[in-house]
Amino acid sequence: MGLALLTVGGCSITGPAASVPPPGNMVEGNRQSLLQPGPLRPVRLVRNPVAGDAQAIQDGKRLFNQFNCSGCHGAGGGAIGPALIDDQWIYGNSAANIFWSIIEGRPAGMPAFGGKISEDQTWKIAAFVRSIANLPEEVPTGEESRGESDVEKGKKVFLRGSCVMCHTVRGTVSLSRVGPDLTHFASRTRIAAGTLPNTRGNLAGWILNPQNLKPGTQMPATQLEGQELHALLTFLESLK
Amino acid sequence: MRKSLVAGLAILLASCSPKHSVVAGGEPNTGKNLVGWYGCGSCHEISGLPEAKGLVGPPLRRIARRVYITGSVPNTPANLMHWIREPRKVDARTIMPDMGISEQHGRDIAAFLYTLD
Numbered sequence: 001m002g003l004a005l006l007t008v009g010g011c012s013i014t015g016p017a018a019s020v021p022p023p024g025n026m027v028e029g030n031r032q033s034l035l036q037p038g039p040l041r042p043v044r045l046v047r048n049p050v051a052g053d054a055q056a057i058q059d060g061k062r063l064f065n066q067f068n069c070s071g072c073h074g075a076g077g078g079a080i081g082p083a084l085i086d087d088q089w090i091y092g093n094s095a096a097n098i099f100w101s102i103i104e105g106r107p108a109g110m111p112a113f114g115g116k117i118s119e120d121q122t123w124k125i126a127a128f129v130r131s132i133a134n135l136p137e138e139v140p141t142g143e144e145s146r147g148e149s150d151v152e153k154g155k156k157v158f159l160r161g162s163c164v165m166c167h168t169v170r171g172t173v174s175l176s177r178v179g180p181d182l183t184h185f186a187s188r189t190r191i192a193a194g195t196l197p198n199t200r201g202n203l204a205g206w207i208l209n210p211q212n213l214k215p216g217t218q219m220p221a222t223q224l225e226g227q228e229l230h231a232l233l234t235f236l237e238s239l240k
Numbered sequence: 241m242r243k244s245l246v247a248g249l250a251i252l253l254a255s256c257s258p259k260h261s262v263v264a265g266g267e268p269n270t271g272k273n274l275v276g277w278y279g280c281g282s283c284h285e286i287s288g289l290p291e292a293k294g295l296v297g298p299p300l301r302r303i304a305r306r307v308y309i310t311g312s313v314p315n316t317p318a319n320l321m322h323w324i325r326e327p328r329k330v331d332a333r334t335i336m337p338d339m340g341i342s343e344q345h346g347r348d349i350a351a352f353l354y355t356l357d
Binding site for chain 1: 277278280283293294295296328332335337340
C-alpha cells in the first residue's frame with residue numbers, strides 16, 4: 001500500500017509489490033534517530049548468504065520485477081535509472097553495496113526500500129543483479145589476489161562491507177556522515193567515543209561486538225573471518 | 241628480575257597449586273596492566289578484572305589449571321606465550337589478532353594469566 005503510493009523522482013513504485021507480504025527479518029536503513037522501537041539487529045553480514053545459489057538468483061529475478069526494480073532499471077539495461085549490466089557502479093558493486101543501495105536508497109531518485117522488503121529478499125535481488133552484471137562470486141577478501149598488501153585487502157573489506165554505510169574515509173567512495181569520520185583514524189588515541197585506548201585488541205573487539213562494550217551504541221556488530229579482520233585492522237591503522 | 245620471579249611464584253603457589261610453573265622472567269603485575277593496555281578485555285571476560293567483559297572469545301579464568309589451551313595445544317608457558325604473541329601463526333583462521341606484542345610483554349601477560357582464579 002505504502003509502496004504503491006511512494007513516488008520518488010518520477011520513478012513510481014507500483015505493481016504487485018504491494019500485495020507481497022515480506023516474509024522474514026525486516027532490515028533497517030541508516031538511523032537518523034536514536035529512538036529505538038525494538039532491539040537492534042545484532043550482526044551485519046558482509047557477504048551475500050545466498051551467493052551462488054541458482055534458486056535464490058531465480059527468486060531474485062522474480063522479486064526484481066515484483067518490487068518493480070524493472071520499472072526504473074528495465075531488464076538491467078537501465079531506463080529512468082542506471083544500467084545494472086555495465087561496469088559503472090557509483091555506489092559499489094559488492095553484494096553488500098547493492099544490498100545497502102536497495103535498503104538506503106540513493107539521492108538521485110532511487111527509493112529506500114528499507115522497511116518494505118525483507119533481508120532475505122534483498123540478498124536475493126542483490127544476487128540476481130550481480131548475476132546479470134556477470135560479476136564473479138565473492139570470496140573472503142584475504143583469499144584472492146595474494147600479492148596484495150594487507151592495507152589493500154583491508155580497504156576492500158572496508159569498502160565492500162557495511163562500513164561505508166556510516167563512515168567517511170576521504171578519498172574513497174565511503175562518504176556517509178552517520179558515524180564518525182575515519183579519515184585520520186590512526187591518529188586518534190581513543191576509540192568508541194573515548195571509552196577505550198586505540199589499540200589493535202580494542203579495535204578488533206569493538207568491530208566484532210560493539211554492543212557489548214558500549215550498550216546502546218548505534219554501531220552494529222560485523223561478522224568477519226580472521227584474515228579479513230586482520231586486513232581491516234591493518235587498513236584502519238594506516239589511516240594516519 | 242629474580243625478585244619478580246619469586247613474587248610471581250609466590251602468587252602462583254598461593255593461588256591454586258598450579259600444574260605449571262611460573263613463566264620465567266614474567267611479571268604478573270606488569271602483565272595485568274598490559275592486558276588492559278592491549279585490550280584483551282574487549283574480547284575476553286577475565287576473572288578479577290570487572291572491566292574486561294568481552295564476549296568475542298572464551299572467558300579467561302583458571303588458566304593455570306587448564307590441560308589444553310585454545311582447544312588445541314598443551315598448556316605450557318611456551319605455548320601460551322606463542323599464542324598471546326602470534327595467534328595467527330598457531331591457527332591461521334583464528335579471529336584473535338596478532339597485536340604486535342614483544343617477547344617480554346608476552347612473558348608478563350602469560351605470567352599474569354597463570355595467576356587467574
